[in-house]
Structure formats: C-alpha cells, structure tokens
Amino acid sequence: MSKRTSSKYKLDRRMGENIWGRPKSPVNKREYGPGQHGQRRKGKLSDYGIQLRAKQKLKGYYGDITEKQFKRAYQEANRMKGDTSQNLIGLLERRLDMIVYRAKFAPTIFAARQLVSHGHIRVNGVKCNIASRQVDVGSIISLGNKAKEMALVIEAQGLAERDIPEYVAVEGNDKVTFARVPTLDEVPYPVKMEPNLVVEFYSR
Structure with missing residues (x-):
C-alpha cells in the first residue's frame, strides 16, 4: 500500500491548482505555494521542469502513488499497442x-x-x-x-x-x-492533465 507522506492539500498549493476539485482546497483562497517562500515570484520552467510538474500532478491525483508503481505503469503502457499516454491513463483508471x-x-x-x-x-x-x-x-x-x-x-x-x-x-x-477502459477525454479531471508530457519525461 502506498503511504501518503504529506498533507494532500499541500500538493494542491505546490502545483497552484485544485487537482481534485475539492471545495476545501486552500488553492481556492490562495494560489501561491506553501511555506515562507511560497509567495516568491516563480521563474520560468525549463522543458524538464514542465514535464516533471506534469508527472507530479498526475501521480499526485492518483493518490500520490509511489514512484516505483507509477514508473511501472508507464513501462507497461509503453509496451502496449497504441498511444502510450492513453494507455497510461487507462492503466491508472483500472x-x-x-x-x-x-x-x-x-x-x-x-x-x-x-x-x-x-x-x-x-x-x-x-x-x-x-x-x-x-x-x-x-x-x-x-x-x-x-x-x-x-x-x-x-x-x-x-x-x-x-x-x-x-x-x-x-x-x-x-x-x-x-x-x-476510458480514454483521456472521458476521464473527469478537475484540471488539465498532460500524460503526453509524462511520457516525454520518462522517455528522455
């Protein structure tokens, strides 16, 4: 069983988005990150940073599953026929x-x-x-x-x-x-998920 190591709403604030669409999310009140440096102006993200953020957001949405489990899901999706990003979402939704x-x-x-x-x-x-x-x-x-x-x-x-x-x-x-098994456009995510960036992150 995967163990949540930090507050689930801290992930919302780190991402700057209400990733589960919950009415109690602190992002609804303040969009900046947690901690004393949360309000600092963010620099422009590199391509790697954008891909990493997409991975953290998707991984977090599915209950902050372990990196080992998430990477295994990607590897299985990559072995399957068809679009890897769609396969990944299908495996996570199953x-x-x-x-x-x-x-x-x-x-x-x-x-x-x-x-x-x-x-x-x-x-x-x-x-x-x-x-x-x-x-x-x-x-x-x-x-x-x-x-x-x-x-x-x-x-x-x-x-x-x-x-x-x-x-x-x-x-x-x-x-x-x-x-x-749903396709990406059928899954009711409260925020935009980009599994194609996750695929790019792992296939670097």
Missing part, C-alpha cells in the same frame, strides 16, 4: 482504489485506498484488499456489508462536487460495473 473513488464509495482517493486496504470492497463478490489491483472490464465492484453503513461512504455518495463517469456503470447504491 486501479481498484480509483474505481472505488469514481463510484463515489469514498470522498477522496486516499479514503478509497483505505476502504480497499481494510477489506471493505468486493470484486466479483470476492474480498480484495489490494488497492493497486488492475480491474478487468466487466468486473463488478461492490461494498461489503459493514461499509454500506459507514458515515464516510454515506457522505461520499451525497457529494455534489463530482459525478460518476459513464465508464463506471451504477448497479444500485452499493455496486458498480467497470464498463470499459
């Missing part, structure tokens, strides 16, 4: 914790990962506690009996700030089907 987040079973990607790791999620009726598991198209993701009554889950299902995308088909309050 992660079990991400589908739990997309299904609005959890309010944040970090809460979704915790829900999975604590054994509250079923894949085709079988308990799974591996957040990074790649889910196959047609798989049914459902909540365990205890999870259905958890305040966290009930709160998430009532959130108005995001909708369940079409590639996650709803089968009632506690069950969804992963209908298809």
Whole structure:
C-alpha cells in the first residue's frame, strides 16, 4: 500500500491548482505555494521542469502513488499497442482504489485506498484488499456489508462536487460495473492533465 507522506492539500498549493476539485482546497483562497517562500515570484520552467510538474500532478491525483508503481505503469503502457499516454491513463483508471473513488464509495482517493486496504470492497463478490489491483472490464465492484453503513461512504455518495463517469456503470447504491477502459477525454479531471508530457519525461 502506498503511504501518503504529506498533507494532500499541500500538493494542491505546490502545483497552484485544485487537482481534485475539492471545495476545501486552500488553492481556492490562495494560489501561491506553501511555506515562507511560497509567495516568491516563480521563474520560468525549463522543458524538464514542465514535464516533471506534469508527472507530479498526475501521480499526485492518483493518490500520490509511489514512484516505483507509477514508473511501472508507464513501462507497461509503453509496451502496449497504441498511444502510450492513453494507455497510461487507462492503466491508472483500472486501479481498484480509483474505481472505488469514481463510484463515489469514498470522498477522496486516499479514503478509497483505505476502504480497499481494510477489506471493505468486493470484486466479483470476492474480498480484495489490494488497492493497486488492475480491474478487468466487466468486473463488478461492490461494498461489503459493514461499509454500506459507514458515515464516510454515506457522505461520499451525497457529494455534489463530482459525478460518476459513464465508464463506471451504477448497479444500485452499493455496486458498480467497470464498463470499459476510458480514454483521456472521458476521464473527469478537475484540471488539465498532460500524460503526453509524462511520457516525454520518462522517455528522455
């Protein structure tokens, strides 16, 4: 399991963007970075800096997964046929914790990962506690009996700030089907993501 080592909203401020689209994000009030030097004027980024920033933003959005996991996803995407950047997004969206987040079973990607790791999620009726598991198209993701009554889950299902995308088909309050692997333009990112720059970063 990937461990979040710093405040999730600190990442928002470092990027200068509300990457999860959350109403509580401090970027909504102040767009400069955290810390005593956060308000200093930023210099122009090099090509490498732009690519690195795109990678940090995408990696952070998916729950600040480890560099090892993220690079492995890129390498797998690069081996697949077709566009590497689209393949990368497809692999990241197939992660079990991400589908739990997309299904609005959890309010944040970090809460979704915790829900999975604590054994509250079923894949085709079988308990799974591996957040990074790649889910196959047609798989049914459902909540365990205890999870259905958890305040966290009930709160998430009532959130108005995001909708369940079409590639996650709803089968009632506690069950969804992963209908298809999405393309980049189908993924409901609150901010612009540039996986093509991530591909450039790793292929340098």
